[in-house]
Amino acid sequence: MPAQHLTPILLCLLAMWRIQTPVSSHPQYNHCQLVQKTAVCNSAELSSVPARLPENLEEIQLNYNQIKTLHDNSLLHYPSLITLTLACNGLERVQSNVFQDSKLLENLNFANNNINTGYEETSVALRKLPGLRFLDLSENKLNNEMASTLLHDLSSLEYLNLSGNLLQRLDETSFRHLHNLKELDLQRNIMFEIDSAFGSNPKLQRLNLAFNYLPCLTDFNMTQLVVLNASYNFIEWFISRQDLNEMFQLETLDLSNNRLLFFPFLPSRSKLQNLYLSHNILRFYENLVDNNTLQNSTTSVEFYNLQKHMKNVTAQLWDDNLHGDISSLDTLDLRGNQVDYFPDGFIKKMPTLSRLRMSMNCLETLNLSSEQFFGSLYELDISNNRLNQISADDKLLTTFGNLTYINLSRNDLKELPFGLFSSLQRIHSVDLSYNNIGICLPDETNINVNNITSCVQWNNIGSLRQLYLKGCDLETVPTSAFMGLSLTHLELSDNPGIDVQDSLQSLSRTLQYLGLGNTQIQDIDLSHFQSLKSLNLSKNSLFHLPPSLHDIDLKVLDIRDNRLSTIPSGQAHSLASKLQTIFLTGNMFNCCQTEWFRTFETTKTVNMIGKSDIECQDILAMTHRVQDSQMFLCLEAGESILWYILLLVPICLCLTGISIVVFLTYKSKILQKSIKKKYLKPTSY
Numbered sequence: 001m002p003a004q005h006l007t008p009i010l011l012c013l014l015a016m017w018r019i020q021t022p023v024s025s026h027p028q029y030n031h032c033q034l035v036q037k038t039a040v041c042n043s044a045e046l047s048s049v050p051a052r053l054p055e056n057l058e059e060i061q062l063n064y065n066q067i068k069t070l071h072d073n074s075l076l077h078y079p080s081l082i083t084l085t086l087a088c089n090g091l092e093r094v095q096s097n098v099f100q101d102s103k104l105l106e107n108l109n110f111a112n113n114n115i116n117t118g119y120e121e122t123s124v125a126l127r128k129l130p131g132l133r134f135l136d137l138s139e140n141k142l143n144n145e146m147a148s149t150l151l152h153d154l155s156s157l158e159y160l161n162l163s164g165n166l167l168q169r170l171d172e173t174s175f176r177h178l179h180n181l182k183e184l185d186l187q188r189n190i191m192f193e194i195d196s197a198f199g200s201n202p203k204l205q206r207l208n209l210a211f212n213y214l215p216c217l218t219d220f221n222m223t224q225l226v227v228l229n230a231s232y233n234f235i236e237w238f239i240s241r242q243d244l245n246e247m248f249q250l251e252t253l254d255l256s257n258n259r260l261l262f263f264p265f266l267p268s269r270s271k272l273q274n275l276y277l278s279h280n281i282l283r284f285y286e287n288l289v290d291n292n293t294l295q296n297s298t299t300s301v302e303f304y305n306l307q308k309h310m311k312n313v314t315a316q317l318w319d320d321n322l323h324g325d326i327s328s329l330d331t332l333d334l335r336g337n338q339v340d341y342f343p344d345g346f347i348k349k350m351p352t353l354s355r356l357r358m359s360m361n362c363l364e365t366l367n368l369s370s371e372q373f374f375g376s377l378y379e380l381d382i383s384n385n386r387l388n389q390i391s392a393d394d395k396l397l398t399t400f401g402n403l404t405y406i407n408l409s410r411n412d413l414k415e416l417p418f419g420l421f422s423s424l425q426r427i428h429s430v431d432l433s434y435n436n437i438g439i440c441l442p443d444e445t446n447i448n449v450n451n452i453t454s455c456v457q458w459n460n461i462g463s464l465r466q467l468y469l470k471g472c473d474l475e476t477v478p479t480s481a482f483m484g485l486s487l488t489h490l491e492l493s494d495n496p497g498i499d500v501q502d503s504l505q506s507l508s509r510t511l512q513y514l515g516l517g518n519t520q521i522q523d524i525d526l527s528h529f530q531s532l533k534s535l536n537l538s539k540n541s542l543f544h545l546p547p548s549l550h551d552i553d554l555k556v557l558d559i560r561d562n563r564l565s566t567i568p569s570g571q572a573h574s575l576a577s578k579l580q581t582i583f584l585t586g587n588m589f590n591c592c593q594t595e596w597f598r599t600f601e602t603t604k605t606v607n608m609i610g611k612s613d614i615e616c617q618d619i620l621a622m623t624h625r626v627q628d629s630q631m632f633l634c635l636e637a638g639e640s641i642l643w644y645i646l647l648l649v650p651i652c653l654c655l656t657g658i659s660i661v662v663f664l665t666y667k668s669k670i671l672q673k674s675i676k677k678k679y680l681k682p683t684s685y
């Protein structure tokens with residue numbers, strides 16, 4: 001047996017590892033742990049399959065070893081073997097008879113090896129496995145020819161992983177024999193073309209083509225496919241075979257991170273539930289072109305490929321009605337596109353839509369009445385658009401019975417329909433950050449004729465738990481603003497000058513997170529906030545921590561960018577006993593009062609974020625990192641400033657004396673140099 005000479009280090013590591021893992025109670029054979037009928041021999045520096053393991057083994061794991069060749073006799077002792085994993089071995093050759101007695105083998109993992117080196121011999125070996133179902137050949141530098149040699153005749157295969165190889169194009173010969181294939185992973189190859197490749201794989205249900213170089217997917221006719229992932233390619237066109245009236249089984253289609261210009265031309269009958277189109281350049285066009293120019297503009301696209309010369313796939317480009325069957329959609333993700341309107345009746349075609357993600361698009365108005373959303377809507381994210389108007393008639397709002405999460409942050413809203421949020425029965429989370437919408441004063445009745453209002457009355461929205469009002473230019477918040485709410489999250493950061501103290505008291509029982517960063521707040525009494533777990537007070541010019549923090553069971557505290565000079569030791573101890581995370585950078589602490597630092601540092605349960613960046617100033621106004629306490633000198637507290645002066649004066653005198661001597665000595669040189677510098681400096685004109 002080779003590889004029995006373990007180095008002392010490895011022995012040591014193994015010993016440690018054994019102490020820490022529960023399997024340590026299982027018996028050991030030749031560097032393998034036996035767990036029932038599995039031998040785990042990973043990372044054991046083996047260069048061949050161990051020979052004297054029990055014969056009835058069903059699984060051998062040999063990942064992270066150095067088995068370069070799998071010899072003919074390697075598996076003779078293990079006729080019951082079902083699973084063999086040999087990932088990350090640098091495996092180059094699999095001798096042709098190695099599997100001749102492994103009739104039960106179903107699962108073979110050769111991931112991350114060099115199968116490309118001896119692929120011909122390996123392919124002969126694979127052909128002797130009549131029951132092979134799972135084959136992982138990912139990361140083996142295989143090109144098209146090698147892959148098709150290796151896969152020749154593997155008709156029992158159900159799962160194949162070819163990710164991370166060097167495949168360039170697929171055609172009808174690529175997977176010709178894999179009649180039982182159900183799942184195929186082709187991620188991270190360099191494919192630029194697929195031409196009629198899956199005609200012989202009628203059972204294929206899951207296909208992953210992510211991270212390739214495909215420019216388009218046209219003539220899509222794989223009716224049996226359930227999941228297609230073609231994200232991270234260069235796809236400009238997705239066009240399904242339009243004349244097929246068959247039901248497509250497609251449920252999930254991921255075309256995110258491509259170059260789609262048009263909404264994909266989906267099958268005309270399908271069960272599509274999840275459509276991911278984020279990060280393309282997609283928009284709708286019908287509103288752009290008037291009918292005359294439309295008649296003269298081209299309506300079809302032609303596609304060329306390498307083998308046959310041309311395919312004439314016609315798509316009605318300018319008709320927004322032809323996006324296929326979207327009637328089963330549950331999630332539509334359109335984040336990061338250029339959509340500026342929804343075509344007529346588009347939303348209405350999705351009666352079961354529950355998640356609509358439109359963040360980072362160009363919507364300017366949204367008429368909830370005319371779009372005809374259905375009651376199934378659960379999440380609506382229209383953050384980061386250009387919305388300046390949302391309209392809705394009040395009857396309609398009650399139909400949003402399921403709407404739970406709404407994000408309208410980073411728009412240009414100045415008005416909202418009156419009662420928008422209070423009529424949503426299930427609303428849980430509202431984000432209105434970075435708009436220009438205030439909180440109504442009690443006597444404020446600025447509802448205009450169209451039932452539009454420039455402020456929101458938040459009180460008594462019983463289901464609301466999370467409210468985000470960052471950067472809304474809020475100043476006066478009426479005492480009654482949050483009455484009748486059971487908020488757990490309230491974010492009011494980036495509202496400089498906001499006055500909230502009184503209004504917050506009604507939330508003292510429920511509030512868990514409070515954001516008051518960059519609000520110029522000076523002091524705040526939180527002593528009754530028994531549920532508060534997380535507090536953000538960053539960027540506020542605070543000179544000391546609010547004393548009421550003693551009383552509450554805080555877990556996270558952000559107090560960055562303030563003017564704290566120290567944290568009194570009583571407060572530090574009390575905080576350290578409860579906190580899990582504290583942010584302290586951006587304060588200029590006093591180097592001579594950093595006992596708190598030691599307190600937090602020695603408390604294992606506290607994580608000081610950016611610990612090494614916390615700074616202090618010493619008596620000479622020099623900046624140090626609090627962490628390097630050995631680098632700066634501090635006199636004991638209590639010693640008067642006189643002592644400092646007495647100490648400093650002689651030092652200063654000495655330094656001055658030395659400087660004068662040095663100056664006099666090198667005077668002439670320095671003068672010369674500085675003159676040179678001044679006059680030889682290149683000028684910009």
Ligand SMILES: *[C@@H]1O[C@H](CO)[C@@H](O)[C@H](O)[C@H]1NC(C)=O
Binds near residue numbers: 111138185
């Ligand atoms: C295929 O292999 C890659 C790399 O080894 C892995 O990341 C991926 O999860 C595998 N695919 C499947 C479907 O298991």
Ligand SMILES: *[C@@H]1O[C@H](CO)[C@@H](O)[C@H](O)[C@H]1NC(C)=O
Binds near residue numbers: 196199222223
């Ligand atoms: C899809 O089209 C290709 C090429 O036109 C054809 O070979 C294949 O049989 C078709 N597949 C199905 C499921 O109709």
Ligand SMILES: *[C@@H]1O[C@H](CO)[C@@H](O)[C@H](O)[C@H]1NC(C)=O
Binds near residue numbers: 230231276
């Ligand atoms: C598609 O593949 C990418 C890359 O592996 C992955 O991030 C993404 O989650 C996948 N999409 C789906 C819907 O599973």
Ligand SMILES: *[C@@H]1O[C@H](CO)[C@@H](O)[C@H](O)[C@H]1NC(C)=O
Binds near residue numbers: 289290291
């Ligand atoms: C284009 O024609 C349709 C009817 O064919 C009409 O409904 C629509 O208003 C027209 N659009 C424009 C911009 O003229």
Ligand SMILES: *[C@@H]1O[C@H](CO)[C@@H](O)[C@H](O)[C@H]1NC(C)=O
Binds near residue numbers: 292293295296
């Ligand atoms: C469309 O094409 C016809 C014939 O080529 C031409 O007479 C007409 O002026 C064109 N219309 C527009 C709007 O360009």
Ligand SMILES: *[C@@H]1O[C@H](CO)[C@@H](O)[C@H](O)[C@H]1NC(C)=O
Binds near residue numbers: 300310312314
């Ligand atoms: C493609 O279709 C258009 C319209 O049907 C036709 O005019 C054109 O000749 C076709 N091109 C080819 C190469 O078949």
Ligand SMILES: *[C@@H]1O[C@H](CO)[C@@H](O)[C@H](O)[C@H]1NC(C)=O
Binds near residue numbers: 367369371391
């Ligand atoms: C919104 O749509 C409804 C129904 O189509 C319409 O009556 C109303 O005038 C629209 N509102 C605005 C502000 O456009």
Ligand SMILES: *[C@@H]1O[C@H](CO)[C@@H](O)[C@H](O)[C@H]1NC(C)=O
Binds near residue numbers: 375402
């Ligand atoms: C409400 O949304 C949830 C979450 O998406 C969903 O499971 C549920 O079916 C929806 N209810 C209705 C009535 O559509």
Ligand SMILES: *[C@@H]1O[C@H](CO)[C@@H](O)[C@H](O)[C@H]1NC(C)=O
Binds near residue numbers: 429
């Ligand atoms: C709302 O959207 C913005 C921008 O897309 C995002 O940063 C923010 O976290 C979202 N709000 C919530 C509550 O998820």
Ligand SMILES: *[C@@H]1O[C@H](CO)[C@@H](O)[C@H](O)[C@H]1NC(C)=O
Binds near residue numbers: 394418450451
């Ligand atoms: C405004 O909303 C209130 C309450 O929802 C309703 O009673 C009233 O009729 C609406 N007025 C207009 C002009 O729509």
Ligand SMILES: *[C@@H]1O[C@H](CO)[C@@H](O)[C@H](O)[C@H]1NC(C)=O
Binds near residue numbers: 538583
């Ligand atoms: C606290 O609020 C500030 C200002 O809005 C923000 O930059 C910071 O990320 C917040 N801190 C945490 C921990 O979220």
